[in-house]
Amino acid sequence: MTGYFIQAFIYLIAAVIAVPLAKRFGLGSVLGYLVAGVAIGPVLGLVGQETTTIQHFAEFGVVMMLFLVGMELDPKGLWAMRVRLLGLGGLQVLITAAAGTAIGWWLGLVWQTALAIGLIFALSSTAIVLQTLNEKGLTKTEGGRSAFSVLLFQDIAVIPMLALIPLLALPELMGEGGSYAEHGSLSLVADMSPWLHGLVVVGAIGLVIIGGYYLGPLLFRYVVSSGLREVFTAAALMLVIGISALMGIVNLSPALGAFLAGVVLANSEFKHEIEANIEPFKGLLLGLFFITVGAGINFQVLAAQWPTVLALGLAVIIVKGAVLFGLALLFRVRSSNGWLFTLSLAQAGEFGFVLLTYSVQSNVIPVDVSQVLSLVVAFSMFVTPLLFIAYDRLVLPRYQTVKNDQRNADTIEEQAPIIVAGVGRFGQVVCRLLRAHNIPTVALDLELEQVELLRHIQIKSYFGDASRSDLLQTAGISQARLVVIAIDDRERAVGMVKYIKKYYPNVRVLARAFDRGHGYQLREAGADDVTREVYHSALELGGCALTAMGVHPLRAKQMIESFEQHEKDHEDELFEAWKEIEEGISFSPRYGELFMKLEEALSTPIQPERSDPKE
CATH class of the missing domain: 3.40.50.720 (NAD(P)-binding Rossmann-like Domain)
Structure with a gap:
């Protein structure tokens, strides 16, 4: 028991020290967690093989994140931003994924692995970008609103990506990366015929939607009548865990079920209370997940292949930036707003780690390739603050000068009292x-x-x-x-x-x-x-x-x-x-x-x- 306490203390003290420092220097909390993991893992060697086991537990934070993303989706708001959401967001994901797939195939990877890599690098860092936009007061700008639309679409697109990746499994990788089945998960549909399997899956999704709409409010009203806040918290966790388990035993992504449940409960009278109770668990588990990612970085791989990591990291930023800049021109997000849109989203994101881990577990990406790609994702995220600094110091002053020169030449044609x-x-x-x-x-x-x-x-x-x-x-x-x-x-x-x-x-x-x-x-x-x-x-x-x-x-x-x-x-x-x-x-x-x-x-x-x- 003492060993568990010591390990928990190491993880927590690393987060407590590194995350506030990272935020103070404008690097964001996600990078703080990654640095904390690097410090206690490869650098100091305070944690070891247990990080893989902890990572499987911490992945539940991603499920909670998608549950909360679903709860924040307002159908009316989505309809109002449909052009940016579907146009900018959809094209960005499709074109970037296609470019990543083409590059991966050109480098000699099989198309299944190349496609998974393309999907991973199509995503950007929601946590870093939104936090930085808020800190700099850029959320309401044209570039900020466009970036938010793309990030929202990416968060939604994670659901079909998680459903698609297992279909890309390679027989020759079976047993290399492990799978969810190997971690003791049960399967209700393992020996079913395809048509019966399909009926069970549809039934499970229908149960989540109908049960969440009709039974969810009844459950929370019953719990609220007890007057015990901790029971409400237990009920919220029970809902997310139960739906995740249901999706797991029918061979669907737990995140998919959590997302659907969140959408169903988006207009519930208990929405804000549920969010308030789930948010701390989500934040802590996600932080733990990112720490384990940092602790799992193989510095021997980095030392041996740093030119490859550096080249691939710069390639991701350049290719993704070119796609974003072209879309900015297409959708008339111009001048400094176009550059803000481009530079803010040119990195890979935290969901890249999730998809990367899931791809290894689903036997789509080899372990050795995943180690290099994990370093590439981390490198691109570390560079993001530098991209925002470049926007502030190089791009913005240039466009402000041009704008002022153009408008100062105007003359006031009328006077008034x-x-x-x-x-x-x-x-x-x-x-x-x-x-x-x-x-x-x-x-x-x-x-x-x-x-x-x-x-x-x-x-x-x-x-x-x-x-x-x-x-x-x-x-x-x-x-x-x-x-x-x-x-x-x-x-x-x-x-x-x-x-x-x-x-x-x-x-x-x-x-x-x-x-x-x-x-x-x-x-x-x-x-x-x-x-x-x-x-x-x-x-x-x-x-x-x-x-x-x-x-x-x-x-x-x-x-x-x-x-x-x-x-x-x-x-x-x-x-x-x-x-x-x-x-x-x-x-x-x-x-x-x-x-x-x-x-x-x-x-x-x-x-x-x-x-x-x-x-």
Whole structure:
């Protein structure tokens, strides 16, 4: 027993040390797990042959991942992105798999093995790419959305790939890599005729779909009635394990059953609770799986064949990048977005390890070839952060310069009494309200997509930096009555207010503030009216929260009105107290006292002297 504890401690401490470090350096958690495995396996020799046994157990994390992927699939959302999903994603997988198969066949591999390798390298790293896109704020860009569509299609495509690989088994490899049958799995259909086997398979899939739709909610309602959270967790695990076992005994992929169950339960009332309970197990088991992959890397193979690994790794990135770049041009994902789409998906992915292991177990890829391919997959994933750095430092500045040069040459052809600086989510609403009352405006923004969007709805807008004095003069600042400042840059917004109030003091300035402190900076700069972007929406949501907890709607409205009025009454005092803090005082007692009074104001509407609203 002590030996098991020591082994578990080694795996866990490796993950605890390596993964946070990898994320801190922008390498992602998957690479952290791989590095941890390399450290405790080939480098330090702290783990050994038990990694293969642990890997079979940890593969259940992949089953859980596909269960959660199925639960996240929204039919309406999928239909809305069908062009990117089926077009970009489908073509990327097909063309890349075909290219990989052709290269493998050209290198002398049999077509079954070459096809399996092509499928493996058609996949990209969902974990690394999505995490990096989120960290860099690129998820909402055209390139980011296209990359997400391809990744989603790849995750779905893993299901038919897992079903196809056993059909490619080579008789001469039988017994070399092992199979699931050798690990004690049972088969219900081993001695059945083909037509009966088919009926059993269809019946098993039907049982998963119908049972999940009708019996799943009944099961979870029964469990919830017990009031024990651990029983709900046990029920969620029982569901995934049971479906995986059912798929296994009819010779189907356990991941296929888990995926179907996830899709069936996607609209369940218990969806979020199930996800919350499954997610920790999925993350831990997947992490353990990647650690075992890293621990299983054969450094002797790497030392002996590093030129082959390096050449194949670069070939994967180049060939896959060429396919992606061509698809970006075909689907009009251009300029920097096309390069983001290409560079972000040019690597192999974590599912490559899964398919590689499964291919060896299914007697499709020889063990010696799989060792080299495992190193190639890992190498391409290690290079991914460098591809994102290349995008940031080489690609993006070039296209930003071109874009600025093109748009700065435009001249503002019209002037208006109102200038709106910044037409994002805040400034757009202002422009639309003014347009609804036939009040002419000139809108300026540095984001081309926002400018073009306003032009589509017949609002005069121009690309340009509204904080530039020459651009403001061309827009007619000297004759303007009002300037609305809603740009997404705190310092530029404050500088604009100072400039306008110094040289055009008669122009009224309305400014959007990010928070209270920024609002005071704008006020100090001379803004006539300042609105915090989340203030009124927060008050409205707070009122909804009060109503949801049983407070009468009229009483909730009274509390909100009292809150607003009290803050207006003490606005000057709060401003002066804030200036004390800005001058170097770490904490102003008067500032804290004013906030305490603000909280006391919430009780004003419920004093006995005020009549309660009638029910």
